[in-house]
Amino acid sequence: MRVLRAGDAALLVETGDLVTAHRLNAALRDDPPPGVVDVVPGEQTVLVIVDPSADLDRLAARLPQLRLPEDAAGDAEPVEIPVVYDGEDLDEVAALTGLSRDEVVHRHTTASYTVAYLGFSPGFGYLTGLDPALHVARRESPRTSVPAGSVAIAGPYAAVYPSSSPGGWRLLGRSRLRLWDVTRDPPSLLRPGTRVRFVPREPS
Template sequence: MRFLRCADHGLLVELADLDEVLALYAALRAEPPPGVTDLVPAARTLLLHLAADADAGGVERAVRAAEPTAGSQGGDELLRVPVVYDGADLDEVAELTGLTRREVVDRHTAAEWTVAFGGFAPGFGYLAGGPPELTVPRRAESRTRVPAGAVGLAGEFSGVYPRESPGGWQLIGRTELPMWQVDRDPPALLRPGVRVRFEEVS
């Protein structure tokens, strides 16, 4: 665990891997140290936003004293995402994994995923916790346009594109559930800690 000051009111905690990030995030979300106003997880870091009058040294000591519990990163909220599994890369994913199309879909829907962190675009959540056999590389060449609602795989993660954008994830399906709406509270459905189950629809 390594601590780095980040601008005037931030403390960046570097950790060994995503599991450590999620476990610490869950512990600090349950009992935030005094002076911490927000927590922003990433793949191997956790950013703590501090109040202007926060004692950074005291926050660091509190974080070091926290007791993360492995497997506790999922929150109480469960989001069910209906998906039509007709993605352009479904056959390629099946070939990469040695599974059939049906087996890819079955494994994707059987897992309970958790939003590990956000990034890339507002409302885009990196979903962790899927089966290891669905770990696939990004496409060798990114697409210039991926439609909103496209469901994809990249590395150990799954995700849903919140809006049309370029992208290099392997597309396996699509959903009509809007991931990001500015007039909704909160705007993003996929927020860190939210548990996700994908459900196949026709």
């Protein structure tokens, strides 16, 4: 674990792996040291934002000594995301991978996912754990509008679009589950370290 200064009021912790980043994020969220005002996890980093009056050197020395939880998700059950697999790119993904449509759906739903980090738009979780057979590149030409709830894959990641936005990921299906709701506390259903399962549903 390496701790670097990031300006006058932040420290960037390079953890070297996803699991340690999630564990450090959980430790800082559950019991933040004095002066810590926000935590922004990445895939292998954690940005620790502090009060300008905090002693950065003291905090930097303390961070590697923090006791980290064994499991960032604790005893929480995986978030189940129901999906109707009728996405516009399902046939193309099948062709690119050499799999049938049913096999693409099977591999997508039997994998165990973990939210690596949030980005791109509020509530957009980058999910690791995608079956390597489904690793396909983004579309060459992004769509100008992808509907909220679209379930997609790109490279090693899976995701669900929490709101309508442009996007170049390949669409496998759609879900009615609301991932981002400003009236909810917290607004995002997903957070780094959350486990996720996709569950196939028939169209209604």
